[in-house]
Amino acid sequence: MAPRQLRTPPKLAPGTLRIIPLGGLGDVGRNMAVFEIDGKLLLVDCGVLFPEDDHPGVDLILPGFDVIADRLDDVVGLVLTHGHEDHIGAVPYLLRQRADIPLYGSRLTLALLAEKTREHRIHGVRPHPVTDGQRLTVGPFDLEFVAVNHSIPDALAVCIRTVAGTVLHTGDFKMDQLPLDGRITDLRAFARIGTEGVDLFMVDSTNAEVPGFTTPERDILPALQRVFATSRQRIIVACFASHVHRVQQVLDVAVANGRKVVYVGRSMVRNMGVARDLGYLRVPDNTLIEMRDLDNHRPEDVVIISTGSQGEPLSALSRIAAKEHPVVSLKPEDTVVLASSLIPGNETSVYRVINGLSRLGARVVHKGNALVHVSGHASAGELLYCYNIVQPRNAMPVHGEVRHLIANGDLAVASGVPRDRTVIVEDGAVVDLAKGRAKVVGQVDSAYIFVDGSGVGDVSEAMLTDRRILGEEGFVSVVTVVDLHTGAIVSGPDVHARGFAEDDSAFDGIRSQIAEALTSAMRDGVDDTRRLQQVTRRQMGKWVSDTYRRRPMIIPVVIVT
Structure with a gap:
């Protein structure tokens, strides 16, 4: 690992591409990277990290974009790889400083972001929808977007071509060969770009320690069907508010079992409305009911799809477990399904919720006792496959804790990338790409920016x-x-x-x-x-x-x- 003490980088030489990760390298969240060449900046993703128990009173943690605060006029665009909070959640806070930064992303990603900018009352936003296979020029950057499969529709990888070399950034991805929406990761594009020559491959590291290939999404269907077949009371399914595929599966099984569905949680209602309007979510007529109408239906005829799978204190599921929800009260023999993975750092909060639900008499089904969730990230076998078809000159693992980054780097080396061309760094590292070689040249401050009720950055360590x-x-x-x-x-x-x-x-x-x-x-x-x-x-x-x-x-x- 490169040392993290601050080290002022040299002046950027002409024809050199500089990459500075401002979040997501060392944490699972707040993903953001800055690319600079010829005095212009391109940003990739701008997400949030959710606070842990040692962040009392903190609502959100932003990337360290104070580093570029005095250079926002040099930003030619912000590329958003997909619509998860850890990739788009901090965008409104960046746009408060400059609202007209051009935004590039898929239709669903930009639609989810539009809801956020409306909530933050930001005007003058400039979205530019893009599709996989599209290529365009943004300042000194030639961008090509590549379809990738993830746990949310419309995810994209991005190829960034510059005079200094070509970078392929995967975003979050996996290689599900039988995806629910039929949209697979475009390995042919990866191979084509690799044949042209990839100077730096920036690869999702989240599952780099997991051997083999990630389980396909459709494999959880039998477990969901068993839950519905054995439940005689109400079913509550908790998942991420952006997991359209999971919600679609629950909707399909609910309809097959004659149950009505209600969304609980503001972000769930908002995101599923956007997904339905754009055609990414298919909801049969007469399936959805309003939360206020729950008592008009028998418990065995209802499914609640809720936020709170990570034990977030203010989420719907946490309030239900604490008997504090204004409408939903848990009854003995209700079934609660936690249909999501456990994000590192959230273990205590999640188990607290599980214990609370169990204390109230619920049957709790989770990844530990049933196949009710599969990861949205590529495991080691998939990563090796990608390294072999891309054959990059340099590799830089991204998106993960330190152990994930190191494991991903070992995979790169095993596939033939030289150890001294495998760049393992954390947030704030300054990496220069020139003449086919990537190397660390400095370290800048990328400290957490905390958001609480008093404002942005008002909370210090x-x-x-x-x-x-x-x-x-x-x-x-x-x-x-x-x-x-x-x-x-x-x-x-x-x-x-x-x-x-x-x-x-x-x-x-x-x-x-x-x-x-x-x-x-x-x-x-x-x-x-x-x-x-x-x-x-x-x-x-x-x-x-x-x-x-x-x-x-x-x-x-x-x-x-």
């Missing part, structure tokens, strides 16, 4: 540290009123705590110690509140550590009369 301390260790406030002229304690110390000692009488012993330490400090000439607050913090910190083995946030307040 220091604030997150404070939030973690508050959540895990609690806090103590100590308020004391002193008279600096006499060196006496006028009032207090008053101690209040949350998170470990709710009874204020527990602090009776330390109050006198703090008062004595403050009196001694004032007697020694300490006459400013900051230093007196430090005295208070030291006394309280030592006592709490010795008594409770905790390190809470301590807020000392010294008031001078």
Whole structure:
């Protein structure tokens, strides 16, 4: 791995293509890459990462596009490979800074994005729908779009041709040979482009550790049919709000079993409406019902398709599990199907939801006990196949955690790419492609940009540290009123705590110690509140550590009369 310490890259030489990943290399999410040549920038994807338990109060995490904030006028286009949140979710936040960046993507991808830009009230957006096989020129970049199969319709790989060389970026993909929509990954195009010569192959790494080939989507149908055949009450299926193929399968099985379907979750309702309007989702007449009409149908006649398969705290399924949903309440013997993979980092949240559902008497069916989900990403056998037909001069694994990137790099080497031409880097690395050779030349800051209720980028790592301390260790406030002229304690110390000692009488012993330490400090000439607050913090910190083995946030307040 290349070192991650910041290292200013050299000035970009003429005829050199620079690639900077700003997200998605080291994490599963917030995918984004910048390509630069001749003073112009092309962006590929702009997605979000969803927060984990160690990001308290954070709603979304954006790519580090602060790096290009002062160069947005140089951006000639943003290519969107597909419509998943981890590839398009951050686009509205980028467009807030420059709304007229030309957007290139498939019809479905741009339609899903259009819903987002409307919600964010962004005007002047410039979408340019493209199709697989199409080729166009955007500034100094010659782009060709290639059909790839993924867990959402209309996904695209992109071939980027420049004077410095040719890059083939797969986006997220797999090689399902019997896809539900009949749209396979165009390996003939991969082979043709490979014959022309690929200088850098940027390849999806998410399943690089998984041997063999990814299971076809249609193989989950028997498991879904068994769920419907053995369920005598209501069925709730939770999946990603953009997984059109999975929703189509559930709709088909529901119709075959005479059940009505209701969407639950704002993003599910929105996305499936878009997919149906564009013809990507086939919904038979008289199949859908409104959520408000649930009680008008017998439980055995209903299927609920919901968001929340990753245990997101505010999702419909999490609220159902916590008995907090305003309409849907779980009944004993209901069946809940988690029809999605488990994204790394979400394990605790998902198992919390599963336990909550089980506690309410539901039968929970998930990938661990039934084949109700298959991955949307190419496994090792498929990746090797692609390396062999493309035969790139250099390889750069993308989209995955560090272990995924390394495993993908090993596959590239096994297929014949020289080790020194296999570029394994994380976000912020600066990679230059020139004269058929890709190499790391620097490192820029691509730190997380946090979004919470207060705005974008208003949350710092220091604030997150404070939030973690508050959540895990609690806090103590100590308020004391002193008279600096006499060196006496006028009032207090008053101690209040949350998170470990709710009874204020527990602090009776330390109050006198703090008062004595403050009196001694004032007697020694300490006459400013900051230093007196430090005295208070030291006394309280030592006592709490010795008594409770905790390190809470301590807020000392010294008031001078």
